[in-house]
Amino acid sequence: MKLINRLFAPVAGLVLLLTPLLAFAQTATLKIASPQRGSWEGAIPELGQQAGIFRKHGLELEILYTAGGGETLQTVVSGAVDVGLSAGTLSVMGAFQKGAPLRIIGASSSGSPEVFWIAKADSPIKSVADAAGRTMSYSTSGASSHIAVMRFIEQFKVAAKPTATGSASATLTAVMTGQVDMGWAVAPFGLKEIADGKVRIIAYAKDIEAVRKQTSRVQIVNTDVLTRKRDLIDRYAKAYDETLDWMYSNEDALKRYLAFSGFDEAAVRETLKNFIPKWSLQTQSVNGIDEAMEDAVKYKYLTKPLTKEELGVLIQTQPFNK
Template identity: 45%
Template sequence: MSVSRIVKRAIVLLLLASASAAGNVTNVLAADIVKLAVGAPNNWDSSIPEIGQRAGIFAKHGLQLDILYTQGGGETMQAVISGSVDIGVAAGTHAAMGAFAKGAPVRILAAGTTGAGDLYWYVPAASPIKSFQDTNGKTAGFSTVGASTHITLLALIKHFGTSTRATATGAGASTLTQVLSGQIDVGWASPPFGLRQLQEGSIRLIARGNDAPSMVNQTVRVHIVNANALKQRADVINRFMQAYRETYEFLYSDPRGVRVFSEYSSVPEDLAIQIRDTFMPKPVLSPDKVSGLEAIMADAITFKTLSAPLSQQQLTELIQIPPRP
């Protein structure tokens, strides 16, 4: 090949590369940014936006996620109400209802987690506490006020009839520190957090969320959206839900889903599969229906996050899950 032909070929390749790069830049610039507040980073149920972003699913729908991680559902709720984020992932359903009833600009965009089988409470291995019935007068942790950990702990206390003192302890890591240092008697966790300590025997499980029968069929966590964002960015929010549903299917139906979660959470793949199959089977995370509304409202009234049941009209306004296309 002559020198001139080599030069011409190089120029053509350079122009093609430039055009491709320009196209990629245009795609990035054209993506709509969606701000999220997400409680409990690294958890299976709250990982769907992160997994979808890493797998390119949200980009395919023209979205770029800006994710803020919080200490729990209470912080997530406040971020959505203030309008500093568009969507909140894994907020407590009771708290969402209570905030809506008080006029807060919050709507339920999707069901998050139905049942509380992923939440568990534990004590140090040397603790004299053997079961939840032994927690009379003891302190037990939950993440933040209004979070699913809070409501589930109150349900456990009610079910077992104990005088346990519910205490806000923040995220799983800070809770473990408080338990092991003796600042609190009973800690809370959700997989993958704490599984290594359980396997090593440094902590003992004394209760799971579903030990309170009232929690089994309730959608305890929901994904919420700022009402103004829902109105002003309807197309963006609908595309978010399309990408969310696609990621949900990807996480359960494609082996790559577990691999992406493993990379994100630094959890071995075999443990990720155990979390999925034991704590988070697919129906638990179905986004399309908020289950157990009557029981949710009854408990919300009992635990004083709601003063009276919501009417059907109010529920219709609150729950705005976009239909599947």
Template identity: 45%
Template sequence: MTRFPLLSRLAAAGLALALAVLPARADDTLKLAVGARGNWDTVVPAIGQKAGIFKKHGLDLEILYTQGGGETLQAVITGGVDIGIAAGTTAVLSAFVKGAPVRILLGGTTGSGDLYWYVPAGSPITSLKEAAGKTAGYSTNGASTHTTLLKLLRHYDSQAKPVATGASPATYTQVMSQQIDIGWASPPFGLEQLDDGKIRLIARGSDVPATRDQTVRVHIVNSTALAQKAEAIKRFVAGYRETYEWLYSAPEAMSSFSEIAGVSPKLSARIRDEFMPKPAMNPDMVSGLGSLMDEALALKALPRVLSEKDLDEVVRGPKWKL
């Protein structure tokens, strides 16, 4: 009479053991291209991964670092990655107009006060206006450093020659070895050199008044990946927003950034407070598109102004405004 209950208990125990040894469901993997490693505005995925936030959303991020927004955009367009972090907004809009499979997933950076241009301490150059015939660096074609430099040269009526120099460290080497005259950088890179008097700042992106309300960098997604991995990408957006809030509220976030960027906590706080306040990184808004497109047309960086229908199609996540 007790035989069948015993068998039932043994069967249940066997099932429990079998379930225990089954591997847990693997997290979904998303591939990211991220420009400017260690910058405050590009570090959200790495910080969120380190803090376990994306893991909590069932995601494993494979992060590929690029030399700038132009390379990031190309990696997304070709489908080599699913998501691109910090691509130049003008270049993204231009690529979309030309039929590229790219959409805006999140707002990146509004304003360009974090970008600055500098010369060695001993250089006679004191402003872009007096830099006729001199070379001025930017990261990659189509990056926000490229379009911002073009706006600065137009604003100052400068005849300096723009040159693609890659990421901040490579640019610094070229400046200090006199391969180019004027370099670009974005915090944290260069702040210690500025404080030590090795270089002098001669221009900031915010010198052009119109850029202050423009979202100059955005986070983008390949449109095929958006269709095929919609649920995972939705969780990425949730994880990004959570990390963004954590970055500006949790004390331990500052030490996490310091470790990733290789800078002191004091310098990290300066970067946040002086160059990248929380509103500048709002992921849910892309603003200033009207003036941004008008300037891009004047600079021949955009073939035409996008209609509201176009903007509704290309801006998929955040709200947008002209």
């Protein structure tokens, strides 16, 4: 018996060692809605998949690119995708209060340092204070850029005209062709045009104090998806964070992003240096919840603030609330 034990002990140890690998031998697929194809934040699933990080966690991603957070929210509510990135926090809270089957599994962006508004270089508009009667764009209804426009109008007490213009690339075209007076942008979109003197920045989202303190965009899943695929969502969250660490520490990530996005290298390096610090993309903490709910009530996304119990159900950040 001792001889048998000695013979089989190494085999048993090998089985234990390989068990996690065997569990991921069959990769599972998750459908992801990511906004603004080409943006640094929206490229996290794409770059992580290219680098093999999600596959290491037993996942294959099918990535759908949307025009903004409002569209992302709709795809998750309908069950068309499993995970939605960068959905506007206020919109998510409002949809949840109305009974939408949603859960927040992580933050996407906090402080919004990368979001700004541009006007043509020859425009008479110098700041939001000059925006009376002018169009000021956002991506889609309910997106974080939409909330920021409404905050600008309130803060500067100026009768600008909120206008949906879709993706950042479409908005840049709308600004250049005079279809909109002030277009929203997210770095590195627009930075080359700024450097070339074609457009200029007239406002930053971080100019609004409330924005600086809040998580403006979150990652969401359909409640049914979280119930049926909790293990996959757990793996996804780990792979996402691992990808984020890699993107801020490895030049290969920058090379892959340049090839994927087509952006000028100087604009991307400026983006990482001055617009998107790693802390702004942290996933663990949804910040400024009380202030966000105040805004949500003010802008009629919520009829009343969510209770502590409701927030405990809605926000399922890692490690998942039980």
